[in-house]
Amino acid sequence: MKPTRRTVLIAAATAAMLPSSPTVAAPRPKAAALQPYASYWYPDSLPSGSPGTGITWRSLKSWRPADDADLACNASTVPLAPRFTPAPANTTARSDQARIQSLVSFGPTASNPSQGSATADYYALTHWAYIDELVFWGGSSGEGLILAPNAPIVDAAHRHGVPVLGNIFLPPVAYGGQLQWTRDLVQKDAAGRYPLADRLVAVAAAYGFDGWFVNAETSGGNTALGTDMLGFLRELKTLAKAKGQRVTWYDSMTVNGSVSWQGALNSQNEPFFQAADDMFVDFRWTAAKLTSSGQRAGQLGRSRYELRAGVDVESNGWNSSVNWDAIVPRDKAHVVSLGFYRPEWTRNHLPADGRTPGDFHAADDHFWTGRSLDPSRPDTTDSWRAPAVSVADRSTVTSMPFASVFNTGHGLRWYEDGQVTSDAPWNHLGLQDRLPSRRWVVHTDGQRPAVTFDFAAAWRGGSSVLVEGALDRPTVLDVYATRLPITAETVVELTHRADAGAVKVELAVATAEPTTPGAAPPYTYYPLTSGSGWQTTTVRLAGLTGTVRAIGVRLTGGDGGQVRWRLGGLAVRNASQTPAAPSGLRITAASGGDLRLAWNPASGDVRHHTLHRLLPDGTRRFLGGTCQSAYFLGGLKPEQGEQEARFELRAVGELYTTSAPVTVTHRW
Incomplete structure (x- = not known):
């Protein structure tokens, strides 16, 4: 593999992967111990010497959930949502062929915060609709080789129906890999079982993610080691399947134990493919190799789409040179x-x-x-064949109550009811909404306005949808593809704001699919109130029966001039619901201005929890939110004259209604 794909995995390079953030004082050693981080391990034996600053060496074989002090902060709580495929946004996107696996490094192996951090500079992935499986990429010889994804990423992915895999990376020797670590992983007990296969499945179950990506790239093995790896992989898949987990094999080690990237499915890696749910085909593929690989998968009774051809975009992104027709041709079945x-x-x-x-x-x-920024109008001259061109988007909006405040999971400030309650930048993907699956489809006979997530204002969270341009003709923006049953009580609530220009706003609701791919759904329109500031209108779906299949808005400019209009919230419900309050809020550890809190979550309709600080002047300052029932607060200081800090916890429901507060105090 090319060095550019490995440099970030060297321990010495991990600092370069940290998100940029304002300069802060170095943490006190005692306080730093309270900060929870994403977990990582070696299979069994540890390196010689001592770990670097901020790195903790751990053995997976020694892991027990009862001894995992950070488990409450790292365990996902959002179940994997079912998905459906709406009518395609264009004529080339397909729903039953190629899917996408995405290998992402969200941060360093060590010191990757469990529950977000105080910077908006973060890879806040939002295009989940095209992804079939996410791999939490990382690992290095100097830190650890087995990575469990942190809870915010799993919670966001699950909300969009995307399974998340932890990563097992056995590095090349050139990057510090030791063959002993491979032997440790595939060791057998006296009964001939593979104890670390069981341990891996237990970790995924305890942390709430969906399986493992196995990447064995340490050279020097022999046929005996290859046989042990195959036995390990088979047992891992058997145990994983029993828990609803998945296993992906990376095309690296061959059946004879050597590392030789094939770029194809062939006799050298077929047993590993058969022992896994799917295989990531190394970047050395060619059109002929992929064609033969797909045929070979079919002969094995497997789907050709369980083979994933690697496309390296680390260095050049959409400028990467890719033979798209070898993978997802436009005029015949995907390969x-x-x-x-x-x-x-x-x-x-x-x-x-x-x-x-x-x-x-x-x-x-x-x-x-793609370059057009509208999946219903792909730019056919664009050399980058964006996923939306080939792969149909999917949605998880299938049940009520449903609500969104278009929160992307990071922001420059935090807003509540349109008001700033914290001016600190932040990221936490667990707070991300179920976001529109196709962005942004606009139907108009006039000029197409720009549509983006914007961070200068929001109704709740950190972002809103901004539509900006000259609305010289009525313009319809598709917002959500849904499968929501209509009853006599069903209402839709829309919260919006006009920042500039006169604009007439109508809610658009469709109970049928478009007649052709890329066409507008057959919407019924309902007028909304307008005025200054944020406006919330509740619309009863009079005259509609069946199932809501699409929700959008129609905007009509008053004089053809420039318009700036924001969509801040959307809810579909049959009744309003308020969650019960959590209980037992307590401080479980404290060191200076760093605290760990825990509580007992209430049952029922709870989306996440929010923490505020009650200041001496009576105002409430937002401190953070989480889907878990534990949270870390760092760097707190007493306000002038304050003897004790008072914290307030609320449960937030799916409709963004909030529970009664529970409080706890911390004496300085």
């Missing part, structure tokens, strides 16, 4: 599936000292949707 390696290029290629959330989302939309 195999896609495996994107490091699509977080959309963030990393931007200048670190000035990139904003808006810059990142503009680049990410280009990557996933």
Whole structure:
């Protein structure tokens, strides 16, 4: 493999992967111990010497959930949502052929915060609709080789119906790999079982993610080691399947124990493919190799789309040279599936000292949707064949109550009811909404306005949808593809704001699919109130029966001038629901201004929890939110004259209604 794909995995390079953030004082050693981080391990034996600063060496063989002090902060709580495929956004996207696996490094192996951090500069992935499986990529010889994804990423992925795999990376010798670690992984007990296979499945179950990506690239093995690896993989899959987990094999080690990347499915790796749910085909593929690989999979009784052809975008993103017709041809059946390696290029290629959330989302939309930025109007002259061109999007909006405040999981500030309750930048993907699956489809006979996630204002969270342009003709924006049954009580609530220009706003609701791919759904329109500031209108779906299949908005400019209009919230419900309050809020550890809190979550309709600080002047400052029932607060200081700090916890429901508060105090 090319060195550019490995440099970030060297321990010495991990510092370069940290998100940029304001300069802060170095943490006190005692306080740093309270900060929970994503977990990582070696299979069994540890390296010689001592770990570097901020690194903890751990053995997976020694892991027990009862001894895992950070488990409460690292365990996902959001179940994997079912998905459906709406009518395609264009004539080339397909729903039953190639899918996409995405290998993403969200941060360093060590010191990767469990529950977000105080910076908006983060790879806040939002185009889940095109992804079939996410791999939490990383690992290094100097830190650890087995990575469990942190809870916010799993929670966000599950909300969009995407399974998340932890990563097992046995590095090449050139990057510090030791063959002993491979032997440790596949060791057998006295009964001939593979104890670390059982341990891996137990970790995934305890942490709430969906399986493992196995990448054995340490050379020097022999046939005996290859046989042991195959036995290990078979047992891992058997145990994983019993728990609803998955296993992906990376095309690296061959059956004779050597490392030789094939770029194809052939006799050298077929047993490993047969022992796994799917295989990431190394970047050495050719059109002929992929064709033969797909045929071979079919002869084995397997789907050709369980083979994922690696596409390396780490260095060049949408400027990468890719033989798309070898994978996803336009004029015949797709050959195999896609495996994107490091699509977080959309963030990393931007200048670190000035990139904003808006810059990142503009680049990410280009990557996933294409140069046109509208999946219903793909640019056929674009050499980058964006996923939206080939792969149909999917949605998880299938049940009520459903609500969204278009929160992308990071922001420059935190808003509640349109007001800033924290001016600190933040990221936490677990707070991300179920976001529109196709962005952004606009239907108009006039000029197409720009549509983006924007961070300068929000109704709740950190972002809103901004529509900006000259609305010289009525313009319809598709917002959500849904499968929501209509009853006599069903209402839709829309919260919006006009920042500039006169605009007439109508809710658009469709109970049938479009007549052709890319066409507008057959909407019924309902007028909304307008005025200054944020407006919330509740619409009863009079005259409609059946199932809501699409929700959008129609905007009509008053005088053809420039319009800036924001969509801040959307809810579909039969009744309003308020969650019960959590209980037992307590401080479980404290060191200076760093605290760990825990509580007992209430049962029922709870989406996440929010923590505020009650200040001496009576105001409430947002501190953070989480889907878990434990949270870390760092760097707190007493306000002037304050003897004790008072914290307030609320449960937030699916409709963004909030429970009564529970409080706890901390004496300085």
